[in-house]
Amino acid sequence: MAAEDQSASVEIENEQPASTHAGLAGNTSSPATKAKKSSSKKPTPVKAALSPAAKASEKLAKLGLRKDMDFVLHLPMRYEDETEIVSMRDAAMRGGSTAQVEGLVTECDIQYRPRRQLVVTIADDTGQVVMRFLNFYGNQTKQMAVGVRVRARGELRHGFFGAEMVHPHYKIVNEGAPLATALTPVYPSGEGVPQALLRKAIANAMTRVNWRDTLSDARLAALNLQGFETSIRTLHNPPPDVDQYSLMEREHPAWERMKFDELLAQQLSLKRAQITRRSKGANALPVIGELSNAFLLNLPFSLTGAQEKVLAEIRIDLRQEFPMQRLLQGDVGSGKTIVAALAAAQAIDNGFQAALMAPTEILAEQHFRKIAAWLEPLGVKTAWLTGSLKKKEKEAANALISSGEAQLVIGTHALIQDTVQFKKLGLVIVDEQHRFGVSQRLNLANKTEAGKVPHQLMMSATPIPRTLAMTYYADLEVSVIDELPPGRTPIVTRVIDQNRRDEVIARVQAAGQEGKQVYWVCPLIEESETLQLQTATDTHAMLVAALPELNVGLVHGRLKPAEKQTVMGAFIRNESQVLVATTVIEVGVDVPNASLMVIEHAERFGLSQLHQLRGRVGRGAAASVCLLMYQGPLGGTAKQRLATMRESSDGFEIARKDLELRGPGEFLGARQSGEAMLRFANLETDQWLVEKARNLADDLLKNDPITVAAHLERWLGYKEEFLRV
Known part of the structure; x- marks a missing residue:
């Protein structure tokens, strides 16, 4: 019916925000308190008043909800069971668990100890429950007057006056009001965005969205996945006979389809970004010349087998006329620096400059002392550039860099400043790459001649588990030094x-x-x-x-x-x-x-x-x-x-455990530029889906560009931009 890029319109009614949820949106003061605060503020320019619908749209946009498909893919984070009423006596016996109760209001008072709060007591034939609201609206005292029937759901705990719920979800009902017949979805929300608004906006979007499946019936059958529309409708509106455990644990076939689609979108986007980068020109660096050979001959030690393997991979990449995008990872002390220095030597052998950027001055200086000690005796001119240098020192370093006299430049973020101009930059090395944002690495990569992109070698001493590398670094070639040099003591x-x-x-x-x-x-x-x-x-x-x-x-x-x-x-x-x-x-x-x-x-x-x-x-x-x-x-x-x-002491085992404890967002640092790449898939439990998504992504990119475009538009839309650098 509607194109997928259609912006969602939000329909809302004039309703009291507290009519179904008390204290929603994190209100921390009463309307009276807010009025008092505002009266003490300086006058501010009068802005055009927004309609309720416009205000709602603005708040939803902050959650990333703009188009119909954004709403459709805004899936529940959990479900609440509102299908049964529990007697207050039984609820009290379940202390610490969540239950839904219903009863008549017997007391409704505003109390001031230990702080201002609304305390409402409801009772049934078996007992009573106290509802306590620390943030509330004045009209709630009228809304929950003595004798009114209230249905409330929340976590029961034992307070000073017996069983109580703090800020329960509640609504005013008539006796015999029907119960929900299925699980109630609870969505990720934000300030001023009640669940009722989200549910209504999502329901509206589902009447307009284009339900065409991006995967053919044959592909779905081969992958043993169910249809897109069936999965979405199951997740937003679970049928009464749904397997509640599998739904809540995200193991239901509907969740499997969503996880697969999300992983497929990520793989497609990263791999397409890699293809785009490869279409750009780079200066081929084919010569392994006098500097590289002399460097190896003068080393007081031999390279390990692992170092020789990754060096061969890097040298092959540097010979190509498209930019290398390689991640070099290895455990602490595995010898990544010597490999990076040999890559820099190859760039210099071919008449180009190499730059190494580190996140801290201590690390940058460590690299400078070590690599300069290796290369300067062989005639390589090096430059040192950090933010702490004095103005004259910076100017001198910039002059060496812009003239091309400095063949190797080592420094911190100072290398990406506008004042730094390279004459002939052929290779960029970024150490501890996860500490830099995508845009920072891109700024350094852009400091080369027009139409050409320098080769990039990114290093990390934090080993990355295989599944994580396959998922978050699908756009990069990965080299691993999995052997420590001899002589390292345990x-x-x-x-x-x-x-x-x-x-x-x-x-x-x-x-x-x-x-x-x-x-x-x-x-x-x-x-x-x-x-x-x-x-x-x-x-x-x-x-x-x-x-x-x-x-x-x-x-x-x-x-x-x-x-x-x-x-x-x-x-x-x-x-x-x-x-x-x-x-x-x-x-x-x-x-x-x-x-x-x-x-x-x-x-x-x-x-x-x-x-x-x-x-x-x-x-x-x-x-x-x-x-x-x-x-x-x-x-x-x-x-x-x-x-x-x-x-x-195995860095890869430690990294695997770290990923398990912290999750990929914290583990990876700044690569995502603040956007979560995975909302639904769990790399610990969904590894089997990663392989399937990866294989299908390769097939689609080779044979079905129309499906690639449709799937990425559905799942990423404007959010794909940050993956293209």
Whole structure:
């Protein structure tokens, strides 16, 4: 009937927002309070009043609901069972669970202790339940007057006056009013968007939307999936005989279809973005010349088999006339930097510049010191560019870059500033790529000659589980260094209660006196009233007092870059034996003599971060130890994290567990530019769908561009743009 790009019109009635849901939309003050506040404000310019429908449309747009299909695909996050009434006596016996009760109002009062609240008591033949509203409208006292029949649903808990519900969903009903015959959907919402409005808007959109299935009957049969319209209608309006468990657990065939469609849209979009990038021209870098050969010959060690494998993959990519888009991942200490330096050498051999961008100055400086030490003796001119440089230093670096005299440029976000212009940029290397947004990486990639795109190598020391890489990095080629260089000593990890701090300090003292060095990592810089954690500054003062014979340094994110460099330089030269630090030392710091790490409040860190921190030790010949100090009692997730760290040193296993505990959104950082790529599929439980979606995406892109366009329009629409960079 209607095209899928049709904007949805919202129809709403003039109704009291509290008629079905009390305290909706997070109101934190009464109308009277709001009026009082507004009277004290300065006059503001008068704006044209919006109609109720326009206001509703504006609020819905903030949820990303603009077109009919947006509403249709705004699927329930859960369901409520309003199909039965429970007696108040039985409900009270179910304390802590959700129930629906019905009764007559026996009391309705506004109380002021401990704060202003509306307290309504309803009763049936078996008992009574108190409904408590901390946020409410004045007309609710009239609405729920004594003698009115109310049907309420919420979580029962035992309060001071017996069974009570706080902010239950309720409605005024007549005796014998019919019950719902199926589960009631509850949708993701926002401020000022009640469920009633969402349900009505979705129902309206479903009368207008184009229901044509983007997948043919033959494909659906081959994939054992049900139709699009059938699935959508089941999810929005579950039939009475639906399998409630499978629906609520998202295992119902209707959910499987939605998950598959979502995964297919993601695969199509990322793979199409890859095809688009490959259609752009890049400068081929075929020569493995004198610099590359001399570099390898001068290395004091041999590459591992894994390093040689990924280097061969990168060299093949760099020979092509379309831009390389490769993710190089490997565990902590696996030797990614040497591979990146060899890729840069290949670009320089072909007469082009290479740029390496890191997220922090400490990491950027680490790369600069190491790579410059390898390449400058071979005649390579390097440049260093960060935001902390003085104006003259920046101007000098920019001159070297724009003239092409600087063959290798290493720095931070400063590299993407408008004032930085490369003469002949052939390769971009981005370290810890998940810390940069898509637009930041794109800005650096655009700093080349018109019509050409530089090759890109993105590095990550956070190993990415296979299913996650297949899903979120379908547009990239992935190389994995799955082997550590010989000579790396295993790290023993111990979990220890902070009450044994004195024992830990004694161990630090012994290590320092033996000529070894120690990291002591804290999660905060200053005192926090909410978290009450030991801070880096306090810990530094404590260790200085406890270890007078040792030099104790302190580094954190609020130090000026020059101060950080001074502190880190002293630690690298073994002029200080203990370094108290925040997570600024998480990546890139390489001090082979450091063999003991203490992580304060380890229960507050994520798994990947703990693994990264632990990787700062074990880089020399000495046996290394990581002590994870925690403050009890520990929650279930914290226990799992610490147990995983104690039992495993395999970065890929740790990453898999981290994904399981945190989910892909937090795990991946800034790649998505703020847009959630998956709303329905779960990569832990739906791996079998990923393979199917991936295979169909390849087939459709080769053979059916019309279906590709229709499916992407339905599922992504305007949201596909951020995946194309």
